[in-house]
Amino acid sequence: MTNWRRAQDRHFLQAIDAGYEAARSSKRVGRPPYPLRISSAGMCPRKLWYQRWGAEACSEPDAKSLRIFRLGDAIHDDIRRALRRAGFKGDIPTSKDEESELSIEVAFGDDESETVTGHPDAILRDVEVDGEVVDVLVEIKSIGPAGWPYLFKEGPKEDHIAQASVYATAADCTKCLYIYYQKGTSEVACWLLDTSVEAAQRAWEGWRKVLEAGSEAPPERAYEPVQEVMQGCSTGRKVLPWQCSYCDYAHPTCWGDSVTPDPTKAGKPRFVHSVNGEAVKPAPTRAESGWEAASVQAEDW
Numbered sequence: 001m002t003n004w005r006r007a008q009d010r011h012f013l014q015a016i017d018a019g020y021e022a023a024r025s026s027k028r029v030g031r032p033p034y035p036l037r038i039s040s041a042g043m044c045p046r047k048l049w050y051q052r053w054g055a056e057a058c059s060e061p062d063a064k065s066l067r068i069f070r071l072g073d074a075i076h077d078d079i080r081r082a083l084r085r086a087g088f089k090g091d092i093p094t095s096k097d098e099e100s101e102l103s104i105e106v107a108f109g110d111d112e113s114e115t116v117t118g119h120p121d122a123i124l125r126d127v128e129v130d131g132e133v134v135d136v137l138v139e140i141k142s143i144g145p146a147g148w149p150y151l152f153k154e155g156p157k158e159d160h161i162a163q164a165s166v167y168a169t170a171a172d173c174t175k176c177l178y179i180y181y182q183k184g185t186s187e188v189a190c191w192l193l194d195t196s197v198e199a200a201q202r203a204w205e206g207w208r209k210v211l212e213a214g215s216e217a218p219p220e221r222a223y224e225p226v227q228e229v230m231q232g233c234s235t236g237r238k239v240l241p242w243q244c245s246y247c248d249y250a251h252p253t254c255w256g257d258s259v260t261p262d263p264t265k266a267g268k269p270r271f272v273h274s275v276n277g278e279a280v281k282p283a284p285t286r287a288e289s290g291w292e293a294a295s296v297q298a299e300d301w
């Protein structure tokens, strides 16, 4: 009986995963160069260049990743409905279909420019903040339990600030409201910050690098290998930073033979930096390094 149930469980699980994967729409419409999007603000310019010129990604989002995306969409819509019910006015869509488009111009070269577009989560108009009436750009993010404590130590992530600040600049909003939803407990946290001109400027600069690189060679890498640290101690190895380990173009497209994939139980690759094709040091076992916890933390964040 037990074996039969297990077999059926697997059957249903595989069927459900196949159902998600059947709805995957990873193929891009049209031909390169693909347009840049405001949602990419703050990302590595080299990664954006690979996307723009249609480089083949090293991996497709699996069924679990697709479920995470859909859950994120549902959380967005739910929070936006709550903002409406709370009486806020402005541009508050409750589904992707209702989202309005904003655009900015990015100048590059001698006399060229490209339009970069995107859809902000919401814009609240005429909100009273400290006795002043302002327009507020809303950025909604859902995160896992492991990343939650980091928010309270460090505040909103740099690329979230970059994205919101570009939208806010395009929509004439002087404030940005960051709403974080914790997927494990359904807790919500909010930060109201001034629109960051510097963060928006850094995003502009990243897009400009992508556009100025043309079609032949990508811009420089934005990241370098870092010392691997486990439980507060250096392992003596160098690894790619988490931004690269989660990049679809890390291996072999961006780093080639200079890194070796080092799979973890968490299902995400960790890339060990190597010298002349030789790994600097053999990977320690999970028990030796305790790195399962570290990789889970990186995934959730």
Ligand code: SF4
Binding pocket: 044, 045, 046, 047, 221, 222, 223, 243, 244, 245, 247, 248, 249, 250, 251, 254, 255
């Ligand atoms: S692997 Fe790292 S440096 Fe290379 S494109 Fe991706 S994020 Fe950028």
